[in-house]
Amino acid sequence: MNIAIIGCGYVGCAIAKYWQQNPNLIVTATTTTPERVSQLQKLANKVIVTQGNDLERIVNVLENQDFVLLNVGAKGADLYESAYLDTAKTLVSALQQNSTVKQVIYTGSYSVYGDRNGDWVDEETPPMPKSRNGEILKETEDILLSASSNKLSVCIWRLGGIYGPGRELVKIFSRVPGTTRPGDGGDITNWIHLDDIVGAMEFVRQHPLQGIYNLVDDAHLPSKILLDTLFAQHNLPKVIWDATVSSNRPYNAKVSNQKIKQAGYQLIHPQIIF
Numbered sequence: 001m002n003i004a005i006i007g008c009g010y011v012g013c014a015i016a017k018y019w020q021q022n023p024n025l026i027v028t029a030t031t032t033t034p035e036r037v038s039q040l041q042k043l044a045n046k047v048i049v050t051q052g053n054d055l056e057r058i059v060n061v062l063e064n065q066d067f068v069l070l071n072v073g074a075k076g077a078d079l080y081e082s083a084y085l086d087t088a089k090t091l092v093s094a095l096q097q098n099s100t101v102k103q104v105i106y107t108g109s110y111s112v113y114g115d116r117n118g119d120w121v122d123e124e125t126p127p128m129p130k131s132r133n134g135e136i137l138k139e140t141e142d143i144l145l146s147a148s149s150n151k152l153s154v155c156i157w158r159l160g161g162i163y164g165p166g167r168e169l170v171k172i173f174s175r176v177p178g179t180t181r182p183g184d185g186g187d188i189t190n191w192i193h194l195d196d197i198v199g200a201m202e203f204v205r206q207h208p209l210q211g212i213y214n215l216v217d218d219a220h221l222p223s224k225i226l227l228d229t230l231f232a233q234h235n236l237p238k239v240i241w242d243a244t245v246s247s248n249r250p251y252n253a254k255v256s257n258q259k260i261k262q263a264g265y266q267l268i269h270p271q272i273i274f
Helices: 010-020 034-040 055-062 077-095 132-145 194-206 223-233 258-262
Strands: 002-006 026-031 046-049 067-070 103-109 115-121 153-159 161-163 180-182 191-193 211-215 240-242 252-255
Touching: 002 010, 002 055, 010 026, 010 194, 026 034, 034 046, 046 055, 055 077, 067 077, 077 103, 077 132, 103 132, 103 194, 132 153, 132 211, 153 194, 161 194, 191 194, 194 211, 211 258
Parallel strands: 002 026, 002 067, 026 046, 067 103, 103 153, 115 252, 153 211, 161 191, 180 240
Antiparallel strands: none
């Protein structure tokens, strides 16, 4: 099987490394940064430097591929449109010139659900993004799903917050201990460990999926419990919550993971690793 990973950051590198161990898989990785080529050559059979909006190069990337992972990230809040939307449009145009790709996976975000006051949401819940960048992520999903056909499955993942080796929770929240945060800490968090992103990706490689799937763990911890537990384990000072000020988190929902489980995927880390 020939696999193309468009965008090889934290998640893309982990998946490339995992798939490279399978002698039956040939992995092509792309990067926008020429300086990363030598690093990626250790993880992929082929590395191509390209911008997401370069149609000619993306067409070349897709040549003879069976499986495509779109795993881009914006290097700044003002770059979402070029990173996500422009790349998705280019990829769909390139797919129209391609006859070999059978599966596309896009790693998006549960932030498209917006603020639901901590209520449950699932894949049938209409998205309600609270920011322009959230709207861009939703538009990206729509563009990619438009490429679906009886010959091409498009799977959209709405990921929880990503953590794992090198990106542990204590690192993610390293500036938070002892600070005062707005709200009462009751807003709900949704996380997914890197191992489960890789595991679910391998699951889809073996069992093609079509449509939208949430990929989060079972914890759904309120921010206060998450941070209190994390800092207690690392002997760090607690957060002070100021309930007189409204929380500034743009999304607050319990994200259901039943659909991916019903498809047959079993979580490696159903609970958060502190």
